[in-house]
Amino acid sequence: MLRPAVPDPSRPLPLHAVSATRAIEAAAAAILPPHTLMQRAGLAVARLARALAPHARTIWIACGPGNNGGDGLEAAAQLQGLGSSVVVTWLGDPDRASPDTRASLARAQAAGVGFAPAPPDGLTPRDLCIDALLGIGARRAPQGRMAEWIAAMNASAAPTLAVDVPTGLSADTGSTLISGAQSDHLAPGSSVIHAKFTLSLLTLKPGLFTALGRDTAGTVWWDDLDMPPPAESAVAELRATPPRPPRPQASHKGHWGDIAVIGGEGLARRGRGMTGAAQLAATAALHAGAGRVMLCLLDEGALSALPEQAELMLRRFEAIDPQRSTVVCGCGGGEAVQTVLPEVLEHSARLVLDADALNRIAADAELRTRLQRRQQSHRATVLTPHPLEAARLLGTDAHSVQADRIAAARALVAAFGCTVILKGSGSIIAAPDRTPVINTTGNARLATGGTGDVLAGLCGARLAVVPDPFEAAVTAVQEHGAAADHFPPAQALTALRLAQALQP
Template sequence: MILRLPTTGGPYPLFCREATRRIEARAQAAVPHFTLMARAGAAVSRLALAVAPHAQRIWVAAGPGNNGGDGLEAAVLLRQAGMEVAVTLLAAHETLPPDAARAWQRAVDSGVDVSSQLPEALGPGDLIIDAVFGVGATREPAGPQAALIRFIKAQAAPVLAVDLPSGLDGDTGQPFGPLCVHASHTLSLLTLKPGLFTGAGRDHAGTVWFDDLGTAPPDEAPQAELPAPPRLAAMHHAQHKGSFGDVLVVGGSAGMAGAAVLAARAAHAAGAGRVLVDLLDPAGLTHDPVRPELMLRAGARLGDLPEQATVVAGCGGGEAIAAALPRLLGMAPRLVLDADALNAIAADGTLQALLAARATSGRETVLTPHPLEAARLLGSSAAAVQADRLAAARTLVERFGTTVVLKGSGSIVASPGHPPSINPTGNAALATAGTGDVLAGWIGGLWSASGTGALDAARAATWTHGEAADAARHAPLRAADLIEAMHASARRRRPGT
């Protein structure tokens, strides 16, 4: 059965290249030869007919391996369905793997036009099936493969990629080089690959579909997962504001009070019973005229923190946040660290040691870096972080023992003892000032109100953050408006509302 992802059901396990190869080998051994390729070809042909039922021409770009064989078998079935289909094969048929060679013979016997020549230009009314490279690719396309991908990219026809868009690293979501197919649809076969959902993968993959080819569930642990939509707890009549905890927001140095206020508004909208704001600017605001229910308490960070308090620190904190961090790292029962708090920790080994010590004392922490902030914490570069986002998130978790939300396309939510999850919601509508402050505040508010652990709060908040952007249909989403959109989204998801 073909499933459309990523927001249908879940959670779904994600497997890297090497794990997929092991899973494929076991699946191949359990069925007769050609069975998996026959199922793959059938899945590709069904999806092609579903997404382009009126295609005037279907052209299959087939590579020299089993991915090309899947494309050849799909061509057989599409021709049997009455479609005009042709195949460009980048290999002599004598050199194909056994199953792919059988698919080639079936295509020839069925009258499919199989050649080494490129077709005439394809238009919007046609369909391209990209079966050049599958999960086994490990390097930048070159030679005839590069020429074929260059031709695909120059066409106006929509593209259905088989398993992965050719040229994309299925482990990292980054292209191997400048030549990488931009698909309209990708049908991932046997396993789901993490690179389809993070980094540049989301732009290259288009709509992602999945078919497990009728095999048993993999018998090994996944490298990551695609989470299910969050479930929010129902509210009960006897609950009161004390039931939903206190959040203290510490940030907002001179000229940056807005960041702390946005985080505080988000925490309140997420469900916190009370939200206090301790601005680091002594001449800062005394109240929020839009949300007067927020309590601005100068110096609140210096007093006793309630046993169940959640602290959100760093939003607009500037250099002043560094002085507040030793006490917060040592005393805050639950702590969300964002923006300038992360930068201060990255620059100070003592603060790093205090952060790591929280894990051994049973105090949970959530870090919410964007790629540059993650790079500072890792002593690396933003480019290196983006080159392998899953690895960067795992390293942060190992180094500090915290939950980490590595923001960006396909935000990574990672925590000790759990496979990282790749958030499937969100888009560039979030690329405006203040939206990160909103996420940090929402995590804090949800964590406070729900009574769940840091990981669950981070996953649910990140999902809702992206879901609100998806509803905005790619229009730039101002941070204050984002809070209201998230509030509406959460209300729709909560039982009984």
């Protein structure tokens, strides 16, 4: 069945690694008559193409040498049969093609599909390009004619529908394929399709939703080719969190948690004032509905000037009771956070660690041991690194983290036994013994200073009332992105405004 790849609260959508998809495909092929899967795949592509571009004069289908190209040939046969004018450019060789692909080639030829050596000229926005160059079999960066066709498709006025995966993107990681490795950025001239739509076949692939996936895949559709849900476990999933139930009338502030935000190194210490970061986290916690929010700035000098919000309570570190609070530590913490971290790690009942708290822990073996010990005493801890902070914790570089974000999040979980939010486009939420979640909300308007502090505060507010730290983190990330998605388009999204737009 064809459906948009949008989860609803009652049903997470499983994402399968290429290895699992291969096993699912083999199991399906074993019980179906020959060529059935590819025929279903081609029909699904053709139907979606007709729905997306009903008035197309020309549909250009670029087909690669493998079975992704076979899906394209099958779609060509179907579309020609439905009355479309199809031009196929094919990189394959009938003698080396799979039996499925050869059968689809014969059907396309019999249907009267036009084969051309080069892409058609003069496509208009009403026409359609279909990228069937490479799917899950992609192993290296496209070169030669394949790279030329990718460039032509990206330059075309017609929108592109990618079959299974945009060519040039890794289905597993959402990074681009470069020679012998994977890249986390779209270098000028990178050979990767920029699709307006992608139809993922049989399974949904994680790379479509994280790293460069969202930029290159466009709107993602999924067709399970009428196969039952597979037994193979998902490498990650997409989830939608249900709306929160209304607060009971008889509730009071004690029900909604005490949040202690510890951070904000002052200007006096090193000439880098970062008190605003802690204040943003505290503001976010307040607007997200926390019962009481205490702000502990790591700068005595600032205490008279802050906070601007009367609801925030100022506290010295000694006056915080970490055992009764949900502690959010690290936002703008600078070097000053180092001195409080041993106690924070030792005594906080529930803890969110962000920014400089993570940087200090990365640089200090004793702090790392204290963090690991929290798992043994079953105290909830959520780490909220961006890719560079994650890299410091893992002893690697941000490029390597971005090259496989799910693996990086899992490595952090394995190292520290905490819930981890690896931030960025398609944030990954991972925890011990849980299937990682890729968040689908949020957009590049969040790429502005301080929005991570807002997430940390929001995460604290949810952790205060949701016993399971993984669920609290999934909810917080989803709400943070949704607040950005619903933010007025004509107004600049700043971190403070985002914090104020959060809801209990």
